[in-house]
Amino acid sequence: MDDSFSSEDDDHLFDLDYHPYARKRPLSSRLDRDEHDETDDEETNRQKLYLVPYRWWKETQRSVADQIGGILYTVLSNDNYADSQIVLELRKEESSGDRVKAEEGVSGRAYALVNEALWLQTLKWHNDSKASENDARNHIVAEDQSQEVFLLQIRLSFSPETNSLLVKISLKDNTVNLYQRACCIFSSESELLQIWDFSGQTSQFVMNEIINLPNISSGKPGKEGELALAFGELLRKLWAPGAVPVAPRMFKCKLAKFAPQFSGYNQHDSQEFLAFLLDGLHEDLNRVKCKPYIEAKDAEGCPDEEVADEYWRNHLARNDSIIVDVCQGQYRSTLVCPVCKKVSVTFDPFMYVTLPLPSTTMRTMTLTVFSTDGIMLPTPFTIAVPKCGRLKDLIDTLSVACSLRNDETLLVAEIYKNQIFRLLDEPSDSLALIRDDDKLVAYRLPKVSETYPLVVFLHQQVERSYSFGVVASNWKPFGVPLVARIQDLSSGSEIRNQFLKLLCPFLMPVEDVVNDYDGNETGNTVNENSKMEDIVSPLVSDSDVGSDSGAENDFRLNTDFKFYLINKLEPLEIKMNKPVSISRFTKKFDVSVHWSEKMMEKYDTCLLSSLPEVFKPQLFTRRPQESISLNKCLEGFLQEEPLGPDDMWYCPRCKKPRQANKKLDLWRLPEILVIHLKRFSYNRFFKNKLETFVDFPIHDLNLSNYISHIDSQLSNCYQLYAISNHYGGMGGGHYTAFVDHGHSRWFEFDDDKVFAVSEDRIKSSAAYVLFYRRVREA
16 A cells, blocks of 8 residues: 555544444544543544435435535555555546546445534434324334444545545444444445545545645655655644653654664754755755756846746756745845956855854954054054955954055965965955964055065074084174165165164164163173173174275174075175175065174163064953944845855966955745854864854844845745754753744743743844744834
8 A cells, every 4th residue: 555554643533333224424623633632522522424325315415516616536455464454545536626527436335424513404304204104113213223333443644645535444443343344345345336425525535635735756855755745743742732742763763764864862953854854844844855956047138037937947947846936035146257347147046044143254463563664563453354255355454453554555475484484465466364372463664665575674683602612703683673675775784774763763762772772881881791702603704804894884784784695506795885786576584683792781672572462362351242233234144245265266267276255145935034153263273163143033024134135026025933043062062942922922831841931031142043034024
């Protein structure tokens, strides 16, 4: 038999009373439930249906019967004595609408199914018509009829494959005597059995089954619809009368069979579970048995409305289920190539909207700004930029933070081991390439000097080491490099003057320098001179010392700072009164500056050496709770942003992967809108849960301002009806739920405890998944 009878719990139980004289049976429907759940009142108030011989019904009703429309079913009987059950398959005849034509083929085993009111009216008319003939005889017949009535219990279900009703009479549900009498009545060895339904109950039952139990197909991930059947059984138990908690063991077992990640007793993300469940139910309930291959057409130049409708039709051609009907909407995705400006527009379905919170879309970065005007000291700035943003976003935000003038520009560089590791000069570079432990500086440079060569000053100081009583000295880099653009390179003094200008903000107060010299000059002169004699610089040969220092001023300058042009071969000392030997095509060159000990004391080198990291997480610092509206989250979700470096888009015009700009728009909204608040963030070192309080609307979520395509026939207003809450952190937590039971009667579900809550309590920072349903606009 059909799989619809594979589980008795999936059938609907009915009671059947049978009488051999009038061939009548009252049929009263009730859902399958335990015996202790059924009360005497329910039994009494149950609506009854009667099965009587059709010709007797027609004769007794006469003109009344002609006024009532009916549906004719052909009954196929299958006597399975091995399984001790009778299965009747009721198939609707196409000629049911033509009463006269249908009656021509009515067999001797035809019955009429009527409700209790019509049955009593017909029986009364029948008894009254025979009363004048023989009152005593009719009295005896009435007694015989009441004595011959017996009860049969049947199971009724709907088969969507054959579009027919299935009736099962089992020995398990009835006594042996009553089951044997039913076998005689519905034996398949007799002539064809037909049933006229004048009650309208069968068509209503079929319609309810079609609506509530969509067609189950075999597909991924639900094999033969087992996941949908298990979920349906769980829902039936949850909605059954009574207040008994339900343990979904069978449902969990079926779920783990198709998704091993949900097996065991580990904790899982409720949104991930919901996504899998909806996808699994969709595959189980998909009405499309064979998914056609549909090749995407080039829609360039076509109106978005036409393209969106074509994408949606193609989607429905492969995906047609109640999940799609209720839960799926449509995005418009726009990609723009940053190089060739190619625009690609696609329309994709969605089942839920994941809204990143501001803390998950932004990152804080600290940079130190160095001025080249010789006035301002280095200043660190902490700014917030998009995580998937570009260097342009960083420069624009930092320009506002440091009050950059219109005639200035910023040059961003990464510092590593007291050198410029790289210059960040490409505005389209991704900020994702910048790590939290990097050290960044931004140099303020005048725009008019952008065509001049960039000079990078690298600092070096003397470092002494003692080994077996011998003092060894060498030059060691320190501090943050300083940069400047120099137009005139006619002599080395231009480089020196520019360097001294950059050092002006680092000068120590005069009184501090004088005090240091007063206390140390007398006793340490001989020692300092002897130490200076021990200094051996690998960058300066003996023949260079003093060779071009005829003037006293030149000798003093050489003892303060010495400048060396760094090239591929060996460092070349820069003479103050000679031109710098570089090519006129050079855009950038490095200059090594050797500091004397006197200059190390004259300038505050600590300011040059302290450089903060881009971001340093505070392990034990608890930030104050943030608050944001759901509308702000929606705006952040729909704003344009560049793709990450690991999610490049292949541009069909450039024939290369590009870090395109992506823009999402809501195009088609579902009946049930599921909003997932992205509370969990991850990086290389930390996993964090955001406790941001999201202020979401309960009764009036209007998405008219966020949808790109307005359908005048559909409302864009939604009302909240359920919330999934998560309490705890990344290591472990607890889920609860708030559910609106209608008319703003909210209940909290916490494991096996359910209690009423006021509406003003359902908003909290634990809200994780929000469930909205479409309502009419006010």
